[in-house]
Amino acid sequence: MAINYQNKKICFHKDLGKDWHREFEDLIIKKDERAIELDCGECKLNCYDIDYIKTLCIDKNIEIISLVSQNIKTIISASSLGLNTTLRLNKNINKNTAELAYSYKDIHNDKSTKFHKGTLRAGEVLETNNDLLVVGDVNPGAKVIAGGNIMIWGRLLGIAHAGSKGNTSASITALQLRPVQLRIAKKVARGPKEKPEEGFTEEALIEDDIIVIKPARTTK
Amino acid sequence: MTSDTRVILICSGKGGVGKTTLTANLGISLARKGSPTAVLDADFGLRNLDLLLGLENRIVYTAQEVLEETCRLDQALVKHKQEPNLSLLPAGNPRMLDWLKPEDMKKIVGMLSEQFQYVLIDCPAGVEDGFRNAVAASKEAIIVTNPEVSAVRDADRVIGLLNTNDIKPVQLVLNRVRPKMMESQEMLSIDDVTDILALPLLGLVLEDEQVIVSTNRGEPLTLIGSQSPAARCYSNIAGRLQGEEIPLIDPSQEGNGLGDKFRRLMQTKIF
Ligand SMILES: Nc1ncnc2c1ncn2[C@@H]1O[C@H](COP(=O)(O)OP(=O)(O)OP(=O)(O)O)[C@@H](O)[C@H]1O
Ligand SMILES: [Mg+2]
Numbered sequence: 001m002a003i004n005y006q007n008k009k010i011c012f013h014k015d016l017g018k019d020w021h022r023e024f025e026d027l028i029i030k031k032d033e034r035a036i037e038l039d040c041g042e043c044k045l046n047c048y049d050i051d052y053i054k055t056l057c058i059d060k061n062i063e064i065i066s067l068v069s070q071n072i073k074t075i076i077s078a079s080s081l082g083l084n085t086t087l088r089l090n091k092n093i094n095k096n097t098a099e100l101a102y103s104y105k106d107i108h109n110d111k112s113t114k115f116h117k118g119t120l121r122a123g124e125v126l127e128t129n130n131d132l133l134v135v136g137d138v139n140p141g142a143k144v145i146a147g148g149n150i151m152i153w154g155r156l157l158g159i160a161h162a163g164s165k166g167n168t169s170a171s172i173t174a175l176q177l178r179p180v181q182l183r184i185a186k187k188v189a190r191g192p193k194e195k196p197e198e199g200f201t202e203e204a205l206i207e208d209d210i211i212v213i214k215p216a217r218t219t220k
Numbered sequence: 221m222t223s224d225t226r227v228i229l230i231c232s233g234k235g236g237v238g239k240t241t242l243t244a245n246l247g248i249s250l251a252r253k254g255s256p257t258a259v260l261d262a263d264f265g266l267r268n269l270d271l272l273l274g275l276e277n278r279i280v281y282t283a284q285e286v287l288e289e290t291c292r293l294d295q296a297l298v299k300h301k302q303e304p305n306l307s308l309l310p311a312g313n314p315r316m317l318d319w320l321k322p323e324d325m326k327k328i329v330g331m332l333s334e335q336f337q338y339v340l341i342d343c344p345a346g347v348e349d350g351f352r353n354a355v356a357a358s359k360e361a362i363i364v365t366n367p368e369v370s371a372v373r374d375a376d377r378v379i380g381l382l383n384t385n386d387i388k389p390v391q392l393v394l395n396r397v398r399p400k401m402m403e404s405q406e407m408l409s410i411d412d413v414t415d416i417l418a419l420p421l422l423g424l425v426l427e428d429e430q431v432i433v434s435t436n437r438g439e440p441l442t443l444i445g446s447q448s449p450a451a452r453c454y455s456n457i458a459g460r461l462q463g464e465e466i467p468l469i470d471p472s473q474e475g476n477g478l479g480d481k482f483r484r485l486m487q488t489k490i491f
Pocket of ligand 2: 239240241263268342
């Protein structure tokens with residue numbers, strides 16, 4: 001048995017095996033609950049897996065109250081599909097999960113601009129597939145990555161990667177652009193050595209195949 | 221006292237920036253100002269708070285025996301002879317790291333909070349288990365850093381972790397400030413540091429040979445009533461921590477006064 005029912009929760013066990021989809025279906029039909037909680041333990045479930053679970057539950061008119069997991073990937077998959085999630089930290093097994101959970105501030109995956117308020121400090125990583133807006137500084141040692149454009153209402157002192165999925169027309173804008181390193185799509189540039197003049201918002205973009213920094217445009 | 225006890229974590233990220241020295245001197249200063257103060261060594265791997273306070277030879281029991289309930293808290297506490305308002309709770313042996321949990325640390329700090337007004341926790345370097353345990357038991361924090369890029373970077377990382385753990389307030393102490401080097405821009409300036417870390421500056425501590433001398437003797441500068449630059453800095457920090465309004469020293473004015481020159485001369489003769 002890879003899946004069973006314990007303490008009013010549907011629990012997934014470590015070695016899920018290939019047949020878990022059917023097992024899961026059998027179980028929720030047999031239990032006949034209107035609302036369930038999922039405990040995914042250490043199982044690594046991707047978006048397809050979670051989507052399968054979610055669709056099945058919607059079909060059967062069952063509400064998923066919440067999903068608990070020790071695996072950060074599962075948590076990210078589930079929360080990106082709109083489930084209510086809790087990351088449970090297990091000291092012995094996942095020493096680094098706390099670290100991960102802390103670094104991966106972005107777990108939502110929708111199409112809208114990702115918005116972050118507050119300073120990103122050394123070691124913090126903020127990642128999104130879409131445009132990214134940070135209101136605050138990106139400190140040395142912190143990193144921001146976006147599939148689209150990056151806009152920083154503050155100072156960029158760390159590393160920024162715009163167009164991370166290959167979009168060469170993406171740009172990076174900041175009130176003060178003094179990064180350690182800039183990347184747009186596959187191009188890499190080191191930050192400017194000299195301090196920029198205060199008070200000019202600057203933008204980095206690809207022109208003639210290299211990354212250039214110029215005063216920010218107000219229209220696109 | 222329990223609820224208004226101030227449990228302050230003294231941490232840095234990078235090692236060797238002056239956490240233990242600050243803990244010892246702050247402990248003495250606060251105690252001297254009349255507040256019952258406990259200093260707790262959370263650096264089980266490389267403990268040396270006992271050494272700095274000159275209490276190494278008086279340790280019988282440690283936090284370990286208290287947790288194992290083989291002794292009472294007051295048996296493990298080492299009271300400072302010259303400054304009886306100050307007590308040290310020594311760290312257990314390094315193997316304690318294997319089993320110590322955040323709850324254990326909370327328990328110890330909870331017990332200390334019943335007797336003391338200040339509990340200062342000397343945190344180990346790094347951001348691993350030892351740090352996490354100490355964070356779990358703390359309410360507020362002092363970040364110690366040096367005017368060096370690597371120390372500031374690590375401090376920034378730690379501040380991020382403290383923020384996610386709801387530690388408030390977090391204040392900054394900039395240690396080993398050398399006015400001359402700052403002036404000639406060979407060292408990060410105070411503004412460079414506070415600009416990145418964006419924390420209220422609790423105080424500066426000047427680079428001072430006397431710190432090393434006192435460390436070797438096991439007598440914190442604040443204990444012997446030294447008038448050396450670092451000693452003044454430490455007691456200013458203690459004062460500010462208690463809410464006194466004490467202006468920051470201006471490093472560019474340090475060491476220029478006649479008094480300073482005279483003191484330097486005296487010190488070179490004596491030591
Ligand atoms: N203001 C100062 N002036 C001169 N020397 C100093 C000063 N502050 C600290 N030191 C010296 O720096 C060294 C490291 O200090 P300390 O042990 O307090 O650092 P720490 O942060 O506790 O280190 P660890 O991370 O190893 O626990 C000691 O030799 C100490 O004497
Ligand atoms: Mg130390």
